Amino acid sequence: GAGVSQSPSNKVTEKGKDVELRCDPISGHTALYWYRQSLGQGLEFLIYFQGNSAPDKSGLPSDRFSAERTGGSVSTLTIQRTQQEDSAVYLCASSFTSGLAGLNTQYFGPGTRLTVL
Amino acid sequence: SQQGEEDPQALSIQEGENATMNCSYKTSINNLQWYRQNSGRGLVHLILIRSNEREKHSGRLRVTLDTSKKSSSLLITASRAADTASYFCATDSSQGAQKLVFGQGTRLTINP
Numbered sequence: 001g002a003g004v005s006q007s008p009s010n011k012v013t014e015k016g017k018d019v020e021l022r023c024d025p026i027s028g029h030t031a032l033y034w035y036r037q038s039l040g041q042g043l044e045f046l047i048y049f050q051g052n053s054a055p056d057k058s059g060l061p062s063d064r065f066s067a068e069r070t071g072g073s074v075s076t077l078t079i080q081r082t083q084q085e086d087s088a089v090y091l092c093a094s095s096f097t098s099g100l101a102g103l104n105t106q107y108f109g110p111g112t113r114l115t116v117l
Numbered sequence: 118s119q120q121g122e123e124d125p126q127a128l129s130i131q132e133g134e135n136a137t138m139n140c141s142y143k144t145s146i147n148n149l150q151w152y153r154q155n156s157g158r159g160l161v162h163l164i165l166i167r168s169n170e171r172e173k174h175s176g177r178l179r180v181t182l183d184t185s186k187k188s189s190s191l192l193i194t195a196s197r198a199a200d201t202a203s204y205f206c207a208t209d210s211s212q213g214a215q216k217l218v219f220g221q222g223t224r225l226t227i228n229p
Binding site: 033035041043089091104105107109110 | 148
């Protein structure tokens with residue numbers, strides 16, 4: 001089946017505007033993750049959804065960032081009042097299992113490159 | 118803060134040579150994974166090694182894990198130009214957190 005898809009692939013916005021980034025996980029995957037990667041850096045965890053449980057928001061850098069996952073499938077990451085330091089590639093991943101003994105292999109989408117002018 | 122740290126940050130070798138990258142981490146883990154990233158976009162999962170395993174092979178890849186030293190290595194044998202990419206190790210905590218914590222990555226360049 002299809003892999004993780006993300007849209008848009010590129011987004012250029014002006015400082016202060018709101019943006020929405022979309023992630024379609026692999027069908028049947030119960031866990032969904034958002035990461036951020038600044039230029040030349042590693043991945044920074046943002047938020048994690050697992051089934052109907054409350055999401056782990058511990059990685060969100062500020063209250064301008066929020067995410068939701070509707071119907072246990074598609075997720076939207078929203079950044080309000082964007083700042084230049086929000087410029088990065090935003091990566092979404094999904095995994096099939098996330099139990100205590102789970103292997104947690106994550107499958108990544110191609111990312112959305114966000115540029116805030 | 119990042120848990121994993123890769124070493125070296127950059128590695129440049131000739132095609133056909135072996136490439137070794139190292140990763141260190143700080144807390145107890147369930148497993149450790151290696152990912153590859155081309156052109157700064159999506160990551161591709163390469164291999165997963167569980168905390169009770171010491172070595173694992175997949176094709177030209179060999180991964181070792183030393184939990185006493187909290188370190189892992191990724192060996193790519195007989196490197197090819199197509200192996201040029203950034204390589205990241207990622208760990209998930211044995212304390213129940215499901216997020217992966219990534220290192221800063223090693224930029225590998227294979228020269229033809």
